[in-house]
Amino acid sequence: MSLNRRTFLGTATATAAALAAPMVMAAGHGRPRVVVVGGGAGGATAARYIAKDSAGEIDVTLIEPSRSYYTCFFSNLYLGGFREMSSLGHSYGGLASEYGINVVHDWAVGVDRDAKTVALAGGGSVGYDRLILSPGIDFVDGAVEGWDLSTQNAMPHAYKAGSQTELLRAQILAMPQGGTFAMVAPPNPYRCPPGPYERVSMVAHTLREINPTAKILVADPKDKFSKQGLFEEGWAKHYGGMIEWIGSDFGGGNVSVDPAAITLSIDGEVTKVDVCNVIPAMKAGRIAELAGVTEGNWAPVHAADMSSRIDPNIHVLGDASAQGDMPKSGFSANSQAKVCANAVRGALTGSTVFPARFANTCWSLIDTDDGVKVGATYEATEEKIAKVDGFISETGESADVRAATYQESIGWYDGITSDMFG
Amino acid sequence: MRASELMMSLVLMAAAGMAAADQGGDPELGAEVYRQCSGCHQIGEGAVNRVGPHLNGVFDRPAGQVEGYRYSDALQRAAAGGLVWNHETLDQFLKDPRSLISRTRMSYRGLANQADRDNLLAYLRIYSDSPADIPEAAPTSAAMDHSVAPEVLAIVGDPAYGEYLSGECTSCHQANGEASGIPSITRWPTEDFVIAMHAYKEAIRPHPVMQMMASRLSDEEIAALAAFFQGVD
Numbered sequence A: 001m002s003l004n005r006r007t008f009l010g011t012a013t014a015t016a017a018a019l020a021a022p023m024v025m026a027a028g029h030g031r032p033r034v035v036v037v038g039g040g041a042g043g044a045t046a047a048r049y050i051a052k053d054s055a056g057e058i059d060v061t062l063i064e065p066s067r068s069y070y071t072c073f074f075s076n077l078y079l080g081g082f083r084e085m086s087s088l089g090h091s092y093g094g095l096a097s098e099y100g101i102n103v104v105h106d107w108a109v110g111v112d113r114d115a116k117t118v119a120l121a122g123g124g125s126v127g128y129d130r131l132i133l134s135p136g137i138d139f140v141d142g143a144v145e146g147w148d149l150s151t152q153n154a155m156p157h158a159y160k161a162g163s164q165t166e167l168l169r170a171q172i173l174a175m176p177q178g179g180t181f182a183m184v185a186p187p188n189p190y191r192c193p194p195g196p197y198e199r200v201s202m203v204a205h206t207l208r209e210i211n212p213t214a215k216i217l218v219a220d221p222k223d224k225f226s227k228q229g230l231f232e233e234g235w236a237k238h239y240g241g242m243i244e245w246i247g248s249d250f251g252g253g254n255v256s257v258d259p260a261a262i263t264l265s266i267d268g269e270v271t272k273v274d275v276c277n278v279i280p281a282m283k284a285g286r287i288a289e290l291a292g293v294t295e296g297n298w299a300p301v302h303a304a305d306m307s308s309r310i311d312p313n314i315h316v317l318g319d320a321s322a323q324g325d326m327p328k329s330g331f332s333a334n335s336q337a338k339v340c341a342n343a344v345r346g347a348l349t350g351s352t353v354f355p356a357r358f359a360n361t362c363w364s365l366i367d368t369d370d371g372v373k374v375g376a377t378y379e380a381t382e383e384k385i386a387k388v389d390g391f392i393s394e395t396g397e398s399a400d401v402r403a404a405t406y407q408e409s410i411g412w413y414d415g416i417t418s419d420m421f422g
Numbered sequence B: 001m002r003a004s005e006l007m008m009s010l011v012l013m014a015a016a017g018m019a020a021a022d023q024g025g026d027p028e029l030g031a032e033v034y035r036q037c038s039g040c041h042q043i044g045e046g047a048v049n050r051v052g053p054h055l056n057g058v059f060d061r062p063a064g065q066v067e068g069y070r071y072s073d074a075l076q077r078a079a080a081g082g083l084v085w086n087h088e089t090l091d092q093f094l095k096d097p098r099s100l101i102s103r104t105r106m107s108y109r110g111l112a113n114q115a116d117r118d119n120l121l122a123y124l125r126i127y128s129d130s131p132a133d134i135p136e137a138a139p140t141s142a143a144m145d146h147s148v149a150p151e152v153l154a155i156v157g158d159p160a161y162g163e164y165l166s167g168e169c170t171s172c173h174q175a176n177g178e179a180s181g182i183p184s185i186t187r188w189p190t191e192d193f194v195i196a197m198h199a200y201k202e203a204i205r206p207h208p209v210m211q212m213m214a215s216r217l218s219d220e221e222i223a224a225l226a227a228f229f230q231g232v233d
């Protein structure tokens, strides 16, 4: 048993030949085929584990438009000046060369569930025995009055990492002294529950260095948020007075924006701001809806194998799925992907399927060396992914503990990205 | 510290038992500092390789030479490049392991305090002479901070199940054994692995994530993980 990258090209043909017999599910077309749509935390992990563990027995195709995946995780640290953007980019080269995955840089634009094919924007289609959708999120149309994708340059969301994140940082650096950074926070459920508040912390960190009289205004449709006690403690300690959070009780949910004027109206009161980071309500990446596996905004799945409740040949991972208790995080998507990979491999080749088990831990950085975390373990029930046990950092922890937590998050980043891309 | 001074302090040390040497560090204080190391490294008579190699005779030895220990690729490369453990190289390694060997599996942030390092080096130095000078002390290794019933230690884990379960570990711990902020867990002797996991499971070792992860692993599952990670190469 080896965790080393398999020298795929050398062994694939031999293994495929040797294992030809147990191919139970390849409907009359040679090796069973898995198509993965979306090469993010869920999709890249699933593709890699299926290819790695089946060692050539399963034909894996990954459809992903981007040449490089920029992680949303740690993109807030980029806003805080703790990471370079280049350190967040990951290429798909290793998945192709080391694991023999057929990486197709294109958009999936439709799914024919009867013919079991996925249509590509560039033309043509690919057939599957099992389809895994991990397309992440898209934004709900009209969620924030006055904002739509055509205005995302004036008011960036920076909730898909890359150029949006760079734009937001550039806008922060260009703020006039004493200016205002506003955020429109999203309603539940959304990707990365602590994400907006880690972002507020990181923006405050940057502003404290270069623009100490600046203000941060957060309009929030929720009345509480993830790790609130920890964030509020940290904001008071490090950024005293800079951050104003307006929850739903004070009209934080009654918001509209004017991207041309860069104004924000909260509960009828219009404020001119310098940067406006709009994070609208979210839904499953649109391909899930096109495939017809969504109910409402998300795609409901069975916890045991992440298969769609609407189509047993489709699995939905990560942010796009409605699975139960797990937060929408990269860690969760990665955890779900491994359960799914094991189940899909079992279904297609007869390999042992072990019982599902899930875990999540989310680290957030509040200021230099002030890291906090929250985590839980989960199990599969008939009804959903159900929480088993959990923990959260405590307020008032020592500086040593917080610094160690931050160091740990750096290790986690290296761990999860190597688990995704090899 | 030059070689002549080292010799001098050794003579003094021999004369005064473990008392502070005139120059350099104090091995007795170093023994305290060494507790940070003893989770992974044994030293003293009968010391064997655990998570890390034993440290007897480390001074003036070429790196990567302890028999039977499976070093990281990074350390092997450094050894092939001629790295020898002496006062300077050990001092730098202890100060910031990754500044010397960027991809070492040694999961240790480093010892910033010069006095602590001097004391630790003085302590290590006593075990680097001829075997006759090695005190008759039991080998120290706090990987034994917790005792696990022999029948639990005797469980032979199923590495295939361990490979599946390892997915829970590799969201954080790198499968190739590299480490940065989260310890390397590959190639540990199975016994150390099992003891460590049970210590988390029973909340003797303090880490909320590890306690949570270990708390739902059965004895068989821990054995399976130990068997799998031990065999990773």
Ligand SMILES: Cc1cc2nc3c(=O)[nH]c(=O)nc-3n(C[C@H](O)[C@H](O)[C@H](O)COP(=O)(O)OP(=O)(O)OC[C@H]3O[C@@H](n4cnc5c(N)ncnc54)[C@H](O)[C@@H]3O)c2cc1C
Binding pocket: A037, A038, A039, A040, A041, A042, A043, A063, A064, A065, A066, A069, A071, A072, A073, A074, A075, A076, A106, A107, A108, A109, A134, A135, A136, A137, A158, A159, A160, A191, A192, A195, A196, A199, A285, A286, A287, A317, A318, A319, A320, A328, A329, A330, A331, A332, A333, A361, A362, A363
């Ligand atoms: C600011 C911020 C901070 C965060 N911090 C953390 C953190 O610290 N820890 C953590 O665990 N999580 C964090 N997250 C959350 C994490 O990024 C997501 O939960 C995770 O990426 C979800 O994985 P996924 O596979 O569902 O989607 P993604 O990782 O978004 O991957 C989806 C992929 O699908 C592709 N795609 C979409 N549609 C199609 C299509 N039609 N055809 C082909 N490809 C398509 C996209 O290009 C994309 O690459 C953070 C998120 C944000 C925004």
